[in-house]
Amino acid sequence: xxxxxxxxLSREEVAAFGAELDELRNRILAALGEDDARYVRHxxxxxxWSELGGRALLFAGILPPxxxxxxLLLGLxxxxxxxxxxxxxxxxxxxxxQDPEFHSQTYDWDNACSAAAWRHSHNYQHHTFTxxxxxxxxxxxxxxxxxxxxxWHPVHLxxxxxxxxxxxxxxxGVALHDLxxxxxxxxxxxxxxxxxxxxxxxxxARRQLLKDYAIFPLLAGPFFLPVxxxxxxxxxxxxxxxxxxxxxxxxxxxxxxxxxxxxxxxxRGAWYVRQLKGSSNLxxxxxxxxxxxxxxxxxxxxxxxxxxxxxxxxIAVEVKRIAGEYGQHYNTxxxxxxxxxxxxxxxxxxLPNAAPARRAVSVIAEKxxxxxxxxxxxxxA
Amino acid sequence: MPHPSPLASFxxxxxxxxxxxxxxxxxxxxxxxxxxxxxxxxxSLNRILARVEAIRPEARDVLSFVLRxxxxxxxxxxxxxVQLTVEIDGVRHTRVYSPSNAPAAGGTxxxxxxxxPGGRVSGFLHERVAVGDIVELSPAFGDFVLPDxxxxxxxxxxxxxxxxxxxxxxxxxxxxxIDTDIVFAHYAHTHRDLIFADELVRLGERHPNLHxxxxxxxxxxxxxxxxxxxSGEHLDRIAPDPAERRTLVCGPRGLLDMVNALWQDxxxxxxxxxxxxTPAVVTATDTxxxxxxxxxxxxxxxxxxxxxxxxxxxxxGLRPRSGCRMxxxxxxxxxxxxxxxxxxxxxxxxxxxxxxxxxxISVPVSDVTLDL
Numbered sequence: 001x002x003x004x005x006x007x008x009l010s011r012e013e014v015a016a017f018g019a020e021l022d023e024l025r026n027r028i029l030a031a032l033g034e035d036d037a038r039y040v041r042h043x044x045x046x047x048x049w050s051e052l053g054g055r056a057l058l059f060a061g062i063l064p065p066x067x068x069x070x071x072l073l074l075g076l077x078x079x080x081x082x083x084x085x086x087x088x089x090x091x092x093x094x095x096x097x098q099d100p101e102f103h104s105q106t107y108d109w110d111n112a113c114s115a116a117a118w119r120h121s122h123n124y125q126h127h128t129f130t131x132x133x134x135x136x137x138x139x140x141x142x143x144x145x146x147x148x149x150x151x152w153h154p155v156h157l158x159x160x161x162x163x164x165x166x167x168x169x170x171x172x173g174v175a176l177h178d179l180x181x182x183x184x185x186x187x188x189x190x191x192x193x194x195x196x197x198x199x200x201x202x203x204x205a206r207r208q209l210l211k212d213y214a215i216f217p218l219l220a221g222p223f224f225l226p227v228x229x230x231x232x233x234x235x236x237x238x239x240x241x242x243x244x245x246x247x248x249x250x251x252x253x254x255x256x257x258x259x260x261x262x263x264x265x266x267x268r269g270a271w272y273v274r275q276l277k278g279s280s281n282l283x284x285x286x287x288x289x290x291x292x293x294x295x296x297x298x299x300x301x302x303x304x305x306x307x308x309x310x311x312x313x314x315i316a317v318e319v320k321r322i323a324g325e326y327g328q329h330y331n332t333x334x335x336x337x338x339x340x341x342x343x344x345x346x347x348x349x350x351l352p353n354a355a356p357a358r359r360a361v362s363v364i365a366e367k368x369x370x371x372x373x374x375x376x377x378x379x380x381a
Numbered sequence: 382m383p384h385p386s387p388l389a390s391f392x393x394x395x396x397x398x399x400x401x402x403x404x405x406x407x408x409x410x411x412x413x414x415x416x417x418x419x420x421x422x423x424x425s426l427n428r429i430l431a432r433v434e435a436i437r438p439e440a441r442d443v444l445s446f447v448l449r450x451x452x453x454x455x456x457x458x459x460x461x462x463v464q465l466t467v468e469i470d471g472v473r474h475t476r477v478y479s480p481s482n483a484p485a486a487g488g489t490x491x492x493x494x495x496x497x498p499g500g501r502v503s504g505f506l507h508e509r510v511a512v513g514d515i516v517e518l519s520p521a522f523g524d525f526v527l528p529d530x531x532x533x534x535x536x537x538x539x540x541x542x543x544x545x546x547x548x549x550x551x552x553x554x555x556x557x558x559i560d561t562d563i564v565f566a567h568y569a570h571t572h573r574d575l576i577f578a579d580e581l582v583r584l585g586e587r588h589p590n591l592h593x594x595x596x597x598x599x600x601x602x603x604x605x606x607x608x609x610x611x612s613g614e615h616l617d618r619i620a621p622d623p624a625e626r627r628t629l630v631c632g633p634r635g636l637l638d639m640v641n642a643l644w645q646d647x648x649x650x651x652x653x654x655x656x657x658x659t660p661a662v663v664t665a666t667d668t669x670x671x672x673x674x675x676x677x678x679x680x681x682x683x684x685x686x687x688x689x690x691x692x693x694x695x696x697x698g699l700r701p702r703s704g705c706r707m708x709x710x711x712x713x714x715x716x717x718x719x720x721x722x723x724x725x726x727x728x729x730x731x732x733x734x735x736x737x738x739x740x741x742i743s744v745p746v747s748d749v750t751l752d753l
Binding site: 035048091092096097099104105128211268271306 | 406407409411412414415416468470471472473474475704705707708709710711712714726727728729736737739
């Protein structure tokens with residue numbers, strides 16, 4: 001296990017820690033009102049105008065400056081929409097407004113992943129079982145090995161290039177995530193079940209593909225190709241950005257994982273402690289926070305996933321103070337440093353834990369069935 | 382009369398055309414509405430957005446709001462209600478009102494609203510809504526309407542702000558020049574609370590088929606008026622032939638109960654048609670005896686004030702969507718149609734009608750109706 005930078009807490013301390021956070025959440029929720037509603041509408045406005053501007057510029061995309069600007073603007077719009085509007089609205093952060101435009105049950109985002117699948121795999125599974133090995137399927141997305149506690153398999157040798165692919169097509173990875181294909185491969189989920197869950201995934205995929213790669217290009221008439229290309233690049237820009245921000249949320253250097261057994265006795269306070277230890281923040285200016293969907297405040301988001309994201313900055317001050325008082329590590333750093341930590345994990349845990357290269361090679365050889373007789377316990381070294 | 386801006390009147394058919402041109406799966410209503418609203422504040426694909434055209438006082442603490450809805454409005458029948466939605470401090474609130482105008486009156490909808498002490502929406506409407514503001518309406522609904530064909534003799538009994546649907550019917554009848562004999566009794570606490578009193582008097586002078594009676598319950602009546610709450614004695618005085626009349630009642634629950642009991646006692650053949658018009662004041666009950674109503678499943682069960690609604694729904698054999706069971710994932714979000722619930726995380730009690738709640742962290746504190 002990764003050594004913890006947080007001191008162990010007694011049962012009473014865990015309860016008190018939880019009570020302080022509950023109190024903080026209730027204080028913020030009670031204060032929600034017109035300013036928060038105005039904020040989310042401003043974000044909506046920015047999304048709509050940037051999308052209109054981006055698409056309009058791409059229609060003139062035969063001119064290189066218009067193409068570049070249009071592509072960037074559309075990419076920015078998709079980032080804002082996915083991260084600061086869609087993700088947060090679908091969490092129910094603005095359900096209290098009782099406005100169907102900003103309601104978790106009715107919102108659908110500009111992303112290949114359907115809202116319903118996202119709400120299940122992300123809001124429920126990931127946010128409830130955060131960083132629990134075997135329960136939080138976001139921990140490596142079913143095919144990446146990012147922690148020494150995860151068992152190694154030779155396929156992990158491929159994870160550096162696979163991660164790059166995932167970054168480029170992140171929305172498609174997310175779209176397939178809820179189908180749990182890796183469980184299908186392991187025989188834990190039947191093909192029939194997967195096929196049963198497939199139609200809504202395909203429906204959303206078709207909608208997204210038709211929109212960006214048929215309808216808008218066709219509307220542009222002779223400028224079909226520049227529009228199609230611009231849409232493609234804009235989607236990739238959003239994918240890479242979302243990948244980077246999201247991986248920095250749980251796979252940075254000092255993030256901890258948990259065995260499934262914690263669930264047996266976990267109290268509300270302990271759930272908070274797990275969220276704190278399992279998440280990491282990014283430092284940056286206001287614009288950076290907005291573009292990250294305030295997932296730069298990943299800790300606050302995981303403590304209070306349904307508190308409006310525009311409140312995370314003020315909440316963070318208090319969370320940091322409370323964490324300090326209880327001797328808990330508050331994992332934050334620059335984007336560069338945290339992303340570096342993520343990359344290190346992707347590279348490091350592509351290889352088995354055992355440090356000496358020769359031993360690694362022999363483990364690989366055994367796993368690949370090239371040699372026999374290497375004791376599997378050496379993996380745990 | 383103010384007209385919509387030329388841009389809006391040009392843009393309305395244009396947006397309609399656009400909406401028809403975009404294939405349905407690619408038409409996101411909210412995206413469409415955002416761009417449409419830039420052309421005119423009332424332009425919307427489906428929503429009924431109405432502009433406040435006039436506000437006028439009708440009685441003490443009673444204002445009428447004349448609303449002009451956009452073309453998504455499909456009209457109403459006199460006596461029906463609409464949901465009015467306004468946003469107060471970032472939160473949308475919905476209340477049900479009956480239009481008080483005749484449906485034919487130039488496409489407008491007049492909502493007559495009495496201000497209730499502590500009433501969030503009625504207070505907002507009275508204090509903060511101005512001419513030119515935009516509010517949202519639902520399509521009209523409800524079965525409390527004039528019988529068709531209109532009977533030869535009618536008796537209408539209105540209590541307080543319950544007059545609004547009956548006023549719509551009365552105006553409708555008179556506007557359509559239907560020669561029905563109408564006995565119209567209108568009760569309020571005091572003379573200052575008699576909504577539409579002046580207009581009723583004017584109508585009574587103009588239409589010999591309208592026989593008007595005012596009643597006051599909290600002050601002494603003037604000569605010719607009815608004194609105190611509705612009673613058999615009142616009925617004998619205003620309508621000696623009640624068995625021959627179709628009776629329509631709207632007012633507080635007590636008025637309806639009184640009328641029903643009287644009709645039963647006297648064995649009149651036709652039961653009165655009535656609607657209780659009681660302001661939605663739901664508060665936590667002390668009694669553990671509460672009823673949970675799952676509207677979509679047509680299931681009523683005895684409720685428990687100590688157990689989350691999710692568990693109680695599951696115990697009742699329902700399978701609502703659920704997830705974390707700790708209030709974070711919003712999977713079990715469900716529309717509460719009425720009743721008061723307590724949020725287990727914050728301890729807050731909310732009694733708003735038509736409000737979304739998370740079943741896993743909500744316990745009922747009164748009778749509750751859920752859209753499940």
